Amino acid sequence: MATLGFAALAATPAQAATQQYPTYTLDHTGTLNSGLTGDIAGSAFTDADGQFHWLSSYADYESTDSGSDTNTFTNTDLGALNNQVGSGTTEITADTYWNKPGALCYQIDKAAQNAAPSPYQDDHCDVVGTWVDPSSGTWYGVVNDEYDFNPWGSSSQTQNQRIGTGIHGNRILTASSSDKGKTWNYGGEIITSPYLGNDSEDASSQPGKTWDYGVAGSRLFVDYSTGYFYVVYNTQIKFKPNYTTFAYWPAVARAPISGKMAPGTWNKWDGGTWTQPGVGGYEGMAGSALHLNPSYDPATDQVDFAGTGADGTSVDYRAYYANQHGNTFTFDDTSGNVYTANTSTGAITDASGATVPSVSYQDPALNSSVTVSTASSKVNVAVTDATGATESTTLGGAVFLDTATNRLYITPNVVQETAFTFNPFSLDYQGVGYDANVYQTSDLGNPDSLSIVGTEPSGASNSYLTSIDYGSLTNQNVSSRSYRMVSALTGGMWDVSMAPHSAGQTHYSAQATPVDAGGAPISFASSASYGLSVGGTALSDGSGSAWRLVPVMDQWSTGYRTGFYKLVNVGTGGYLQSTGSTVEQTRAIGSAVATGAQQANFDPSGNGGSGSPGGADQWYLQPIGNDAPQTLSPSSSAADIAAATNTSLAGVGQYKLVNRNSGLALEYVNGGWQLAGQAFGDSGQAVAITKTS
Incomplete structure (x- = not known):
C-alpha cells in the first residue's frame, strides 16, 4: 500500500519537491492506557446523560472465546479516563465472539432479522463509530465486519483454522445498543462491495486470479452542519489465495442523520455524485484531484483507473500483472523513452539494455514529477505533486500503466483511514489519516475538493487514528488550531499545533471569523457587543x-x-x-x-x-x-x-x-x-x- 515519504526524494531537474505547506508542531506526546487500546480505531462520545464514553474493540483470531469484544469505558473525559483505568473508570464488555449465542458476530450469521450469513463465519464485529440519538438515548454504531475467513483455503479446514489465518473479506454494518454498551443488536448491512454479487467471497463472484477484499477501514464523522453521517473506508483488490494488496482506493459513503444509520439510507460517492446505493453500489475514488473512476472485473482481473488528466487528456491506468510476466514490465517517460524494470531484482534498464539507477520525468497528466528508482533490490515509484506532497510505493505483482502513454500511476493515500472533524478555527472540515497529511475543505460533500494544508510532525503516528478536541477531551466531532490524535492500536496520544506557513507556502489553514447578521466579521474588541x-x-x-x-x-x-x-x-x-x-x-x-x-x-x-x-x-x-x-x-x-x-x-x-x-x-x-x-x-x-x- 502506498506510503508517504518526503525524505525519499532529492530534487532533480524533473521534479521540484518544495513543500508548499507547513510541517506542524508536536506539543505533547502521551500514552493511552493499555487497557483502552484495541486493534481498530477507538470511538469517543458523550451520552445523552452527559457521560463520556470511549469504545475500543478487539478480536484475537483465536479458536476459543478469549477476547473478541467491544469495550465501553466510562469516566468524565478522556484525560480522567486514561489516568484512572482500574480506579475510577468503569468498563463494560460486550462479547462479540462468533460462536457465542447472542453475541454480535453470532447475530449477524444466525439470529438476526435480515441476517447476512457467511459460509466461513464472522470474527471481528467491531463498533468503530458511535452516535447517540438525542430523542431516545439509543446508541447507533458503525460496525467493521470481517467475514468469510480464508475463502480460498482448503475445504477441509475447520472454522477456527480459517479464522486463525487472519485472511478475510470485509463489509460495513450497523448495530445499536439501548443498554449503554452491554449488548449490541445487529441492524443490517449498510456498505458492501459491488463486486460480490452474492455477498460472499467464492469462486462464483471471484473466478479469476484476484479477489476483492470488500470495504474496510471505516471511520465515522457526524456532520451536524449538513445533516449527514459520513463514513470513510477503502476498497482493496488482492492476489489469491493470500492477502497481498495491489490495488486500492479510498471511498466515502453518507446517510441522512435522520435515518439513524438504517440500511437503505446510505449513498456512495461515485463519479462526482451521491446516487449509488450503499449496499452493492459502485464507489468512486474519494479525494482524487483527477476525478478518476476505478473499476474491477473479477472474471478477467482487470483493474482500471480512468478519467481525465490534469492536462485535459483522457487517461486509463490499467493493471499490468508483472508477476505473470517474469516480474518485469516496461514503461515510458514523457519523451517516449522506453525502460524495463524487474520488480524482484529492482533492476531498471533502458532501450539499449544498459542499467540505469533511476528515471525521472514530469508527467503533465498527473501534474506531478515521477521518479522510478532501485531501492533495496526493489522498484520504487515516487510521485510528487505541485504542492510538494509525495506518494511512494514499492512495486510488486501489479503495475498501473496508462494504456495510451505507458506512463506509471500509483493510487493516492488521501482520505485513507481518515479521522474527520469540523474545525471552528478555519470554519472548514479537517481530516488527518494514513498519509500523515492534514486536509481541509469547505465541502465534505465533494471529497475531491480536499486540499492539503499541512503535514503531521515527526513522532506523531498515523495509524488507526481518532481525533478528539483537546480543550474538552470529550468531543470527537471538532478540532482546533491545535488538536489531539489518539491511536487505539499503538496506544499513542499526540497534541499537535498548526505551524505558521512561510512566505513561499501557498497551502495552509487560515483563521476564519464568523459573521454577524449583517454579514460583517464579528469583532472581538473589548468595546464591541x-x-x-x-x-x-x-x-x-x-x-x-x-x-x-x-x-x-x-x-x-x-x-x-x-x-x-x-x-x-x-x-x-x-x-x-x-x-x-x-x-x-x-x-x-x-x-x-x-x-x-x-x-x-x-x-x-x-x-x-x-x-x-x-x-x-x-x-x-x-x-x-x-x-x-x-x-x-x-x-x-x-x-x-x-x-x-x-x-x-x-x-x-x-x-x-x-x-x-x-x-x-x-x-x-x-x-x-x-x-x-x-x-x-x-x-x-x-x-x-x-x-x-
Missing part, C-alpha cells in the same frame, strides 16, 4: 442583553485564537455556561444554561499529563448548511440531487451556538435556556448575532 437571538428569542442575563465574544486562545500557541469563545454579558459580567451539580449534568441533554463565573481552560498537566478539560463556558459557532439531506438514487430528480448536494459551507453565515464539551446546541425550551440535541433544520437552534456597539 452583540445581541444574540436563538430561535427568535433574545438571550439575556437578567436585564442585560448585550454580549461580548471573548476568544479562547490556543493553549499550546497562546497568540492564536482557537475558534472557540466565551460569551460574557456586558452588563453583569456573567459567563454563559451550562449548569449542573456534576460534570456529567453540565453536558446532559436538557442541562440548564445560565451565567456564572469564568471557568478554567484546558490544563495540559492535569490527570498525570493526559490533560484536564476546560469548563462548560466555552462555545463554538457551527454553520447551518443550505442543503436538504436525503438518500438519493440514480433515478432521483435533478432538483433533489441539487438540494441534497448543496453542502458547501463557504459563505454560510447562519450558525448554531454549540457547547464545546457536549456538542449540544443552545435552545429556548419550555420557558428556559438549555442544551438540546442537534437536529438539522431546527430553526429553534439558529442564532442571530446583531451588533449593538
Whole structure:
C-alpha cells in the first residue's frame, strides 16, 4: 500500500519537491492506557446523560472465546479516563465472539432479522463509530465486519483454522445498543462491495486470479452542519489465495442523520455524485484531484483507473500483472523513452539494455514529477505533486500503466483511514489519516475538493487514528488550531499545533471569523457587543442583553485564537455556561444554561499529563448548511440531487451556538435556556448575532 515519504526524494531537474505547506508542531506526546487500546480505531462520545464514553474493540483470531469484544469505558473525559483505568473508570464488555449465542458476530450469521450469513463465519464485529440519538438515548454504531475467513483455503479446514489465518473479506454494518454498551443488536448491512454479487467471497463472484477484499477501514464523522453521517473506508483488490494488496482506493459513503444509520439510507460517492446505493453500489475514488473512476472485473482481473488528466487528456491506468510476466514490465517517460524494470531484482534498464539507477520525468497528466528508482533490490515509484506532497510505493505483482502513454500511476493515500472533524478555527472540515497529511475543505460533500494544508510532525503516528478536541477531551466531532490524535492500536496520544506557513507556502489553514447578521466579521474588541437571538428569542442575563465574544486562545500557541469563545454579558459580567451539580449534568441533554463565573481552560498537566478539560463556558459557532439531506438514487430528480448536494459551507453565515464539551446546541425550551440535541433544520437552534456597539 502506498506510503508517504518526503525524505525519499532529492530534487532533480524533473521534479521540484518544495513543500508548499507547513510541517506542524508536536506539543505533547502521551500514552493511552493499555487497557483502552484495541486493534481498530477507538470511538469517543458523550451520552445523552452527559457521560463520556470511549469504545475500543478487539478480536484475537483465536479458536476459543478469549477476547473478541467491544469495550465501553466510562469516566468524565478522556484525560480522567486514561489516568484512572482500574480506579475510577468503569468498563463494560460486550462479547462479540462468533460462536457465542447472542453475541454480535453470532447475530449477524444466525439470529438476526435480515441476517447476512457467511459460509466461513464472522470474527471481528467491531463498533468503530458511535452516535447517540438525542430523542431516545439509543446508541447507533458503525460496525467493521470481517467475514468469510480464508475463502480460498482448503475445504477441509475447520472454522477456527480459517479464522486463525487472519485472511478475510470485509463489509460495513450497523448495530445499536439501548443498554449503554452491554449488548449490541445487529441492524443490517449498510456498505458492501459491488463486486460480490452474492455477498460472499467464492469462486462464483471471484473466478479469476484476484479477489476483492470488500470495504474496510471505516471511520465515522457526524456532520451536524449538513445533516449527514459520513463514513470513510477503502476498497482493496488482492492476489489469491493470500492477502497481498495491489490495488486500492479510498471511498466515502453518507446517510441522512435522520435515518439513524438504517440500511437503505446510505449513498456512495461515485463519479462526482451521491446516487449509488450503499449496499452493492459502485464507489468512486474519494479525494482524487483527477476525478478518476476505478473499476474491477473479477472474471478477467482487470483493474482500471480512468478519467481525465490534469492536462485535459483522457487517461486509463490499467493493471499490468508483472508477476505473470517474469516480474518485469516496461514503461515510458514523457519523451517516449522506453525502460524495463524487474520488480524482484529492482533492476531498471533502458532501450539499449544498459542499467540505469533511476528515471525521472514530469508527467503533465498527473501534474506531478515521477521518479522510478532501485531501492533495496526493489522498484520504487515516487510521485510528487505541485504542492510538494509525495506518494511512494514499492512495486510488486501489479503495475498501473496508462494504456495510451505507458506512463506509471500509483493510487493516492488521501482520505485513507481518515479521522474527520469540523474545525471552528478555519470554519472548514479537517481530516488527518494514513498519509500523515492534514486536509481541509469547505465541502465534505465533494471529497475531491480536499486540499492539503499541512503535514503531521515527526513522532506523531498515523495509524488507526481518532481525533478528539483537546480543550474538552470529550468531543470527537471538532478540532482546533491545535488538536489531539489518539491511536487505539499503538496506544499513542499526540497534541499537535498548526505551524505558521512561510512566505513561499501557498497551502495552509487560515483563521476564519464568523459573521454577524449583517454579514460583517464579528469583532472581538473589548468595546464591541452583540445581541444574540436563538430561535427568535433574545438571550439575556437578567436585564442585560448585550454580549461580548471573548476568544479562547490556543493553549499550546497562546497568540492564536482557537475558534472557540466565551460569551460574557456586558452588563453583569456573567459567563454563559451550562449548569449542573456534576460534570456529567453540565453536558446532559436538557442541562440548564445560565451565567456564572469564568471557568478554567484546558490544563495540559492535569490527570498525570493526559490533560484536564476546560469548563462548560466555552462555545463554538457551527454553520447551518443550505442543503436538504436525503438518500438519493440514480433515478432521483435533478432538483433533489441539487438540494441534497448543496453542502458547501463557504459563505454560510447562519450558525448554531454549540457547547464545546457536549456538542449540544443552545435552545429556548419550555420557558428556559438549555442544551438540546442537534437536529438539522431546527430553526429553534439558529442564532442571530446583531451588533449593538
